[in-house]
């Protein structure tokens with residue numbers, strides 16, 4: 001029990017903070033890249049289905065878990081789940097919901113610090129007049145920590161520390177006057193910048209300013225359903241993974257934010273407002289910038305090739321160059337808007353990652369908010385250093401895989417079982433609909449009890465035992481050889497030395 005009596009300032013503030021939590025770098029960088037890597041139109045159907053049968057149920061589960069735990073003064077998952085299940089085991093599973101956040105924050109905040117730095121460089125005109133190779137070289141030098149503008153040595157580290165200081169400072173201001181206030185400023189600006197860039201993305205015309213395709217080429221690539229790969233489990237796994245990451249479910253942040261909702265207030269409608277806002281920003285804005293613009297100038301084949309090495313390059317080494325095709329002024333403005341919107345998207349999410357740890361220390365160890373916030377900043381700095389120092393060796397991607405992908409699925413699987421089967425569907429349903437301002441469709445009672453946990457189990461087992469080349473038909477009819485992308489193979493191969501060697505080889509091939 002804690003003396004922590006904080007709560008959200010207003011309903012609008014809560015929705016914006018939750019939407020800010022969900023809307024993040026994932027919407028603008030991860031979603032388009034996942035879509036391209038999984039064949040564009042082949043991705044979009046599984047993606048939308050996963051939203052309806054896993055995303056929405058998990059949002060309701062997590063919001064109601066949070067409000068339920070908040071009634072007994074708990075604001076972090078170890079103790080929230082402890083109030084729901086009798087076994088001690090749950091408490092330890094709940095630790096995931098703090099740990100994952102800190103681990104994800106460790107690479108996420110580094111990426112967030114790039115966006116800060118790139119806003120700065122767009123303002124001072126670093127990319128103006130550079131050709132594609134020049135912008136690309138700047139990025140290479142940046143990640144190898146070679147950039148030092150204005151005499152700041154190790155500039156990327158400087159921005160990383162600055163970014164963490166900013167996060168720490170906002171978190172130490174508290175919920176309503178820190179996190180909520182930032183969301184109220186950041187979210188509208190993000191949507192404004194996003195709308196401008198999406199407008200530019202929608203109006204790319206072949207032959208103008210060096211574009212080779214109309215916007216429609218990229219948009220059709222993304223939106224024309226392609227049923228060929230509809231039954232490919234690897235596409236489904238990617239779609240499920242994106243839904244988790246983008247909605248911030250399976251992390252512990254949604255429960256934490258919801259634990260500050262007053263016990264009589266609505267959660268069913270609030271959860272939908274924030275969740276659908278995330279989807280709007282993801283598929284409408286996120287889908288209208290990176291893909292149509294890069295395909296407009298480079299074509300589908302080239303873009304597909306570029307994202308095979310990960311999606312960050314497209315955003316940081318290609319976009320700043322392409323913007324300048326629109327002229328010097330618009331080029332700089334678009335750069336500020338693009339990296340500015342990424343920054344707002346990033347910070348409203350990284351604040352969400354800090355909140356569970358702070359709530360945990362406050363509730364259970366009576367820490368004050370300020371030292372708790374500082375301990376988060378320092379923790380992330382230390383844990384994030386490997387991604388900064390060894391970025392080129394693939395450490396960043398390792399973090400994203402283990403903390404940002406696998407843990408989310410594992411935690412979501414456990415919590416959906418806890419909610420529907422241990423806590424019980426009757427009580428669970430009552431929690432969801434109590435105080436509700438909408439009528440929750442009855443079908444979701446069935447979905448939450450059966451469909452969501454089974455699908456999660458499938459996703460988990462599927463990634464545990466992915467067969468070679470993702471070819472399940474062959475695997476079931478013959479001998480089952482594990483793909484290198486399966487979790488089991490990854491654990492077996494997880495000698496860091498071999499991985500670094502492999503990553504170095506890959507870097508040299510590039």
Ligand code: PHE
Pocket residue numbers: 021022023024025026027104245246247248249251253349350352353
């Ligand atoms: N949902 C965020 C995004 O799309 C990421 C995030 C994950 C935020 C976990 C908070 C917690 O970028």
Ligand code: NA
Pocket residue numbers: 022023024026027245246247248278282
């Ligand atoms: Na998101």
